[in-house]
Amino acid sequence: MQLKDFDFDLPKELIAQHPSEKRDECRLMLLDKDNGQVEHKVFKDIIDYLNPGDCLVMNDTRVIPARLIGTKEGSGGKMEFLLLKRIDTQHWETLVKPGKKAKIGARFEFGEGLLKAEVTEIKEEGNRIVKFEFDGIFEEILDKLGEMPLPPYITEKLVDKEQYQTVYSKHDGSAAAPTAGLHFTSELLDKIREKGVSTVFLTLHVGLGTFRPVKVENIEEHHMHSEFYIMNKETADIINGTKEKGGRVISVGTTSTRTLETIADENGRVGEKTGWTEIFIYPGYKYKVVDALITNFHLPESTLIMLVSAMSDRDKVMNAYEVAVKEKYRFFSFGDAMFIR
Structure with a gap:
């Protein structure tokens, strides 16, 4: 068809x-x-x-509030991470925008350093494997820093x-x-x-x-x-x-x-x-x-x-x-x- x-x-x-x-x-x-x-x-x-x-x-x-807004270490450039798939306690497959700034080894921080991340692998389709660094419970940190990843066709914020x-x-x-x-x-x-x-x-x-x-x-x-x-x-x-x-x-x-x-x-x-x-x-x-x-x-x-x-x-x-x-x-x-x- x-x-x-x-x-x-x-x-x-x-x-x-x-x-x-x-x-x-x-x-x-x-x-x-x-x-x-x-x-x-x-x-x-x-x-x-x-x-x-x-x-x-x-x-x-x-x-989960899977949308994280962070900055790149060094340049301070704004970055968006969408958590797609959990691999283990620290590693996630993510969609990163802008992707060209997320090369292997690039580091990022969220919430003034409450959460940090490093790109460890780039998948064939462009998704990034990211290792997160944090103290405490990841889910609690995500709940504090993350946003709901609404579909791209919804432009209004949730009440x-x-x-x-x-x-x-x-x-x-x-x-x-x-x-x-x-x-x-x-x-x-x-x-x-x-x-x-x-x-x-x-x-x-x-x-x-x-x-x-x-x-x-x-x-x-x-x-x-x-x-x-x-x-x-x-x-x-x-x-x-x-x-x-x-x-x-x-x-x-x-x-x-x-x-x-x-x-x-x-x-x-x-x-x-x-x-x-x-x-x-x-x-x-x-x-x-x-x-x-x-x-x-x-x-x-x-x-x-x-x-x-x-x-x-x-x-x-x-x-x-x-x-x-x-x-x-x-x-x-x-x-x-x-x-x-």
Whole structure:
């Protein structure tokens, strides 16, 4: 398939710059994956479309304040570091701007020396491996000095850092939020459970590679970034039990989806597992375990819209996106939601 097959015109004003005032009162588009029929609801209405015996699978990763602004030792030049992947207690893979000033051996400091860093390696794609030097606990220092790494298309600053966290976020490690989960409130989740729907959690630490554009015309030539995931036995057992009893496995977000489809065998069964996923899902892919998907509206020509298209088919999804633009749905991280069922 060609990259242009996933392009559409998106007016800039439809890119949401801030979250809904109430998480569960954003708009919700329902898309029937078989016939392409579209309906318009409010997100909290989703409970009406979940059945007893279904299972919601959510990603409980927590975004770390992964954006650090520092200065280069010697010149004092301003530098921006984005933490992408933790290697060990001191070493991180990072994206550094401006990169030309971050040669091997270059040293930097943050917060008047509270945190220091040295570039130890330059990766093939230009990312830097950095060794951090500090006294105390790195996470506490990062919480003091770091900023939330909002996607490049969000230009407004957050009033409250928690706006970019799900209410069930638990395990630190993401450079970006699993944004489909931002619409849930604790109260809505309680009501969903009371209806007889299981809610389970896995962890996938989202990297900034999720925003990396596809640059090849033939999408099959695109190489996906890798992300670390954890699935525990309790979650796996509930998912398998749901399938055995005829319930639906409903994935909340593309990150949960990629994790589930990485772990599942050909019979749709999952097990306790930890690892890295580079799975690239696009039309033609046959889902093994995920039956339905809750997601946001994604960038044109992104791997995310390709994954969504595989859940139904390209024409139905692109038609739904045309409707979303016409009806002025809000797009991307802080935007409205879609339920493909």
